[in-house]
Amino acid sequence: MKGLFCRAEEGEAEPKFIIQETTLPEVLGSHQVRVQVKACGLSPVDLKLLRDVGIQTDLVPVGREVAGVVLQVGPKVTFFQPKDEVVGILPLDSLCSGLCEVIDVDECVLVRRPEKLSATCAAATLRDGVRAYTALHTHAGIAAGHTLLVLDGSSNFGLMCIQLASYCGLKVLATSNSAEEQAFLEQLRPAVGVQEPLVARVIPVYNGSSDLLSAVLEETGGLGVDAVIDSGVCLFIEEKLLPHKHDIISMLSAGGTWVTSHQDLQLDPPDCRLLFLKSASVSFLNPEVWTTSSAQQGRYLHILKDVIEKMSTGVLRPRPQEAMPLYEAVVVMETIQRQLRKTAVIQL
Incomplete structure (x- = not known):
């Protein structure tokens, strides 16, 4: 064998x-x-x-x-x-x-x-389903009426987060890395129930087509989102599709939670100060902890x-x-x- x-x-x-x-x-x-x-x-x-x-x-x-x-x-x-x-x-x-x-x-x-x-x-789906469940329920503590931002929403993990959050009654925002991904996310509908879009707004982040922070604050009336789930972030100012860590903290609401998969995340004193002022938190997602x-x-x-x-x-x-x-x-x-x-x- x-x-x-x-x-x-x-x-x-x-x-x-x-x-x-x-x-x-x-x-x-x-x-x-x-x-x-x-x-x-x-x-x-x-x-x-x-x-x-x-x-x-x-x-x-x-x-x-x-x-x-x-x-x-x-x-x-x-x-x-x-x-x-x-x-x-x-x-x-x-x-x-x-x-x-x-x-x-x-x-x-x-x-x-x-x-x-x-x-x-x-x-094919079990691993990402467990990751999404852990991120939303164990770390973010989601509840109906909350607003969630899923970065890289068209990835397998992002898709699981979007579907699970929508099922639980959350308003979901998501980012897309290409025009094809944006079209895919905008066409997402639940398999059962009211056929409304699963994603309230798809924010493109490719080719400098959108300012993510401004778009999130506009969508939430300046209050920010209750939770952000990423699949990696940018630690320094670089030309990448990944958002900058300071922008993520800035788009959190009071008491919000940032669930990150970045293993080597480094926060500068100004970032920590902003988290303190918002009474917000950072939670690290390691799905292997269960096993x-x-x-x-x-x-x-x-x-x-x-x-x-x-x-x-x-x-x-x-x-x-x-x-x-x-x-x-x-x-x-x-x-x-x-x-x-x-x-x-x-x-x-």
Whole structure:
């Protein structure tokens, strides 16, 4: 049985992805489930994060968002039975690659998959759905009537944030990085219910076509937004699509929250002073925290179940993408590692 692994040696500019032969133990663990994988989602491998949490190995398993069917359960497993359709995210320290035909995984990281939700859709969307749920509910503390700004709204993560926030009754603003993305966001409609646009205003930020701060303040009557969710920011004055950190703080309302995915964010004293005056806060989004700590395992399972339920009912809908065959996994993963916005799903 073969799986996809990442090998990052010192001195190499980019990690290498290789197909490696792997085997499963003959005896299944007490709380483990043996799953036949039907689809696996691919996303960038964060080697720095792995080193920071003490996971150092020559070969890092690749492919952690899996959907499949249960083949066998351990003697103490209570959640699942053979032939159950399941979906889940493998933990950071998992020894199995999600691109193996059969994997052993702990039952506490899996949830049932409804029949009307395809395995490929579940594997492709689960990671970004969990990220969006964590950003909005855990960090931003959203409530109906709040105003939210989603940066890079047409990305997979941004799209999940927009749909989930609209479902919860928020007014959503979003930025677009091209004319095509702007048209896509303006045409977004819910799958069920009143067919009103999901995004109240799409703010273009390409080619200097809009001043983001002015547009946000104009849309909110000068009060600012209750929450901002980014996928990276600009720390210094540079000609980039990413907004500047000071602009983001300036567009927050009193008591607002900035949820950032920027791992190396640096705030200058004037920025901190502005946050203090607004009584606003900065929250760091690390979706891996759920699988690296067992302190809130029950809450994590609740999030997984809710995300899967919203996928099956059409509340959360990913951008259509073609499932790739297994023999293209190495090439696809190399592309994903270079283009961090990109994700893919492999059908086994």
